[in-house]
Amino acid sequence: MIEAQGLGARVGLFELRDVSFVVPEGKYGVVIGAAGSGKTTLLETIAGIIPLTGGVLKLSGLDMSGVPPERRDAGIVYQHGYLFPHLSVEENVRYGARDAGFADAMAKRIGAAELYAREVRGLSGGERQLVAIARALAPKPRVLLLDEPFSALDPRRRTLVRREVRAIARELGITVLQVTHDFTEAGLLGDIAILLDQGRVLQSGPPERLFREPASPYIAEFLGAENVFAGEVRYLDDAAPELVDGAMELLARGQRAIEFRAGALTFYTVGDAPAGEGHAVIRAEEVLISAAPQSSSARNQFRGVVSEVATTGALTRVTVEISDAGSAGGARGKSAPIVAALTTRSAQELVLREGSDVWASFKAMAVHLC
Amino acid sequence: MRKAHRAASVIAAFCGSIFLLFLVAPIARLIGAGGADGLRHLFTDGELRSALALTALTATSATALAILGGTPLAYVLERRQFRGRSLLAALIDLPLLIPHPVAGIALLLVLGRRSLVGGTLLDLGIRVVGSPIGIVCAMLFVAAPLYVSATREAFARVDVRYEAVARSLGDPAWRAFRRVTLPLSARGLIAAGVVVWARAVSEFGAIVILTYNPKVASVLSYDRFTSYGLDEALPVAAVLALLAFVPLFALRALKASRGVYAGMMQ
Numbered sequence: 001m002i003e004a005q006g007l008g009a010r011v012g013l014f015e016l017r018d019v020s021f022v023v024p025e026g027k028y029g030v031v032i033g034a035a036g037s038g039k040t041t042l043l044e045t046i047a048g049i050i051p052l053t054g055g056v057l058k059l060s061g062l063d064m065s066g067v068p069p070e071r072r073d074a075g076i077v078y079q080h081g082y083l084f085p086h087l088s089v090e091e092n093v094r095y096g097a098r099d100a101g102f103a104d105a106m107a108k109r110i111g112a113a114e115l116y117a118r119e120v121r122g123l124s125g126g127e128r129q130l131v132a133i134a135r136a137l138a139p140k141p142r143v144l145l146l147d148e149p150f151s152a153l154d155p156r157r158r159t160l161v162r163r164e165v166r167a168i169a170r171e172l173g174i175t176v177l178q179v180t181h182d183f184t185e186a187g188l189l190g191d192i193a194i195l196l197d198q199g200r201v202l203q204s205g206p207p208e209r210l211f212r213e214p215a216s217p218y219i220a221e222f223l224g225a226e227n228v229f230a231g232e233v234r235y236l237d238d239a240a241p242e243l244v245d246g247a248m249e250l251l252a253r254g255q256r257a258i259e260f261r262a263g264a265l266t267f268y269t270v271g272d273a274p275a276g277e278g279h280a281v282i283r284a285e286e287v288l289i290s291a292a293p294q295s296s297s298a299r300n301q302f303r304g305v306v307s308e309v310a311t312t313g314a315l316t317r318v319t320v321e322i323s324d325a326g327s328a329g330g331a332r333g334k335s336a337p338i339v340a341a342l343t344t345r346s347a348q349e350l351v352l353r354e355g356s357d358v359w360a361s362f363k364a365m366a367v368h369l370c
Numbered sequence: 371m372r373k374a375h376r377a378a379s380v381i382a383a384f385c386g387s388i389f390l391l392f393l394v395a396p397i398a399r400l401i402g403a404g405g406a407d408g409l410r411h412l413f414t415d416g417e418l419r420s421a422l423a424l425t426a427l428t429a430t431s432a433t434a435l436a437i438l439g440g441t442p443l444a445y446v447l448e449r450r451q452f453r454g455r456s457l458l459a460a461l462i463d464l465p466l467l468i469p470h471p472v473a474g475i476a477l478l479l480v481l482g483r484r485s486l487v488g489g490t491l492l493d494l495g496i497r498v499v500g501s502p503i504g505i506v507c508a509m510l511f512v513a514a515p516l517y518v519s520a521t522r523e524a525f526a527r528v529d530v531r532y533e534a535v536a537r538s539l540g541d542p543a544w545r546a547f548r549r550v551t552l553p554l555s556a557r558g559l560i561a562a563g564v565v566v567w568a569r570a571v572s573e574f575g576a577i578v579i580l581t582y583n584p585k586v587a588s589v590l591s592y593d594r595f596t597s598y599g600l601d602e603a604l605p606v607a608a609v610l611a612l613l614a615f616v617p618l619f620a621l622r623a624l625k626a627s628r629g630v631y632a633g634m635m636q
Binding site: 044047048049068069070072074075076078082084085086095096132135136139145 | 529531532534535536537538539540541542543546550553554
């Protein structure tokens with residue numbers, strides 16, 4: 001388990017401040033953040049390479065105050081590997097191992113054993129990462145700290161190694177904390193995601209919750225939410241709750257029917273956001289595009305014109321300029337566009353192109369207020 | 371425009387050639403005039419042989435002491451952050467900036483028989499002034515700052531994260547240094563040692579104040595010059611100039627060798 005309570009650390013002018021999170025024993029944590037947000041500094045602080053200036057750090061329940069790196073049982077893998085160039089690949093892998101056989105087994109599983117005959121200086125960036133991962137796993141650490149360890153691997157190998165590291169961590173009960181820029185990786189690997197910005201934790205929790213329920217519009221935008229609207233929250237104490245799927249149940253649990261006005265757009269949802277100014281976040285994957293209005297009334301629905309179609313492989317992002325009031329919500333005048341993410345196949349079936357007349361809709365429960 | 375460029379190139383080449391000539395010509399002339407005679411003297415001149423042996427012994431001792439004391443000091447200065455680090459680094463560089471006879475006088479004040487340290491050592495039967503120990507002290511004083519500076523540079527070239535990885539793999543600080551930092555900086559440390567040795571061999575000003583006798587080679591060449599004139603000093607001086615080629619070639623060979631660390635900085 002990695003337990004950070006109000007951690008502080010300083011490197012030059014940069015400072016980690018009041019960093020708190022918990023990665024339970026044997027779980028996989030991911031740290032997300034922009035360049036310079038302190039991700040590597042956080043890993044190095046946990047590893048004991050950078051001294052704490054405040055707070056409490058516990059690894060597997062033990063207080064790490066004053067414990068040197070070599071007695072923390074925490075392996076670290078840097079993005080560039082930092083293989084020892086004066087040693088062979090095999091010697092690198094076995095460097096910290098108590099059992100050479102186990103080190104070789106780890107190297108085999110990660111795909112580093114086949115590099116034993118090669119010189120370190122001749123390895124590619126990806127190969128170095130494989131050796132570095134095997135080397136860190138070889139001493140069977142209780143905690144594994146990974147700083148973008150798969151970034152130089154080709155996509156196929158990345159998927160395989162990622163899966164293998166996850167499997168090994170589960171088998172050996174290793175608690176992992178990995179730094180990544182890749183939101184997909186964060187979603188795939190992480191039991192816990194920690195969003196870091198300028199040395200502080202903005203939000204932490206299960207990745208799914210971070211992506212669906214960002215605590216602020218800044219977090220939403222950082223995590224790639226395309227539809228973030230500034231507006232006003234108003235309670236609908238007398239309004240028809242049928243606008244919202246499962247509204248009665250939610251209302252019974254103390255939540256309230258809400259009308260959210262963002263310029264010309266009006267959405268409906270249920271929640272406990274405070275009345276007044278706020279932000280609404282709708283993930284592009286939650287927005288449905290159709291040629292005709294949806295028959296279900298439990299939707300926020302808007303008529304508009306496609307202004308952009310951007311296809312990247314299996315996904316297509318469609319930007320819709322809202323032009324007219326829908327059946328549930330309404331648009332009066334100029335409003336911010338709504339972005340929808342569709343499978344490319346669906347987009348092709350709808351024959352979407354710039355200027356197409358469409359309906360954009362999303363469930364009331366897809367609206368997250370923050 | 372092209373003419374101006376050509377003129378600038380000619381002027382630069384001329385200035386460079388004159389400068390090179392200024393550096394090389396005196397040594398070439400010295401070796402040309404006294405080299406053969408100097409080599410002959412190696413077989414016939416007992417005082418020269420003794421001076422060379424003493425020079426080699428004291429320079430090697432000074433180098434060994436510089437490595438022993440300078441390596442941890444350079445490591446701490448390079449790797450650790452602490453208050454007064456810059457001041458300490460500046461103090462270590464100070465002997466490089468003062469005239470060497472002044473360095474000799476300063477050492478005499480600390481190690482002379484009337485000083486606390488020198489007097490105590492003398493009571494213990496250890497004579498510093500006028501003995502090979504004094505020569506080693508003078509050599510060490512003027513050459514050690516070069517070692518600390520070059521060694522710091524060698525350590526700086528080894529990314530601190532190599533050590534961080536070694537420690538995360540279970541090595542205490544000392545073992546990480548021995549297994550990782552030391553081999554990766556070895557070439558730089560050897561080069562620093564060679565520079566210190568060469569500097570120690572060529573030292574005169576501080577030695578002549580502290581220990582005129584027994585004579586090292588540099589003092590002998592001065593002594594022959596002042597006592598017997600240029601002709602007598604020439605063979606000794608030429609041998610010393612030839613001796614300078616040993617560290618020069620050693621450094622060249624070290625630079626040309628393909629170190630384990632070449633091109634591995636990340």
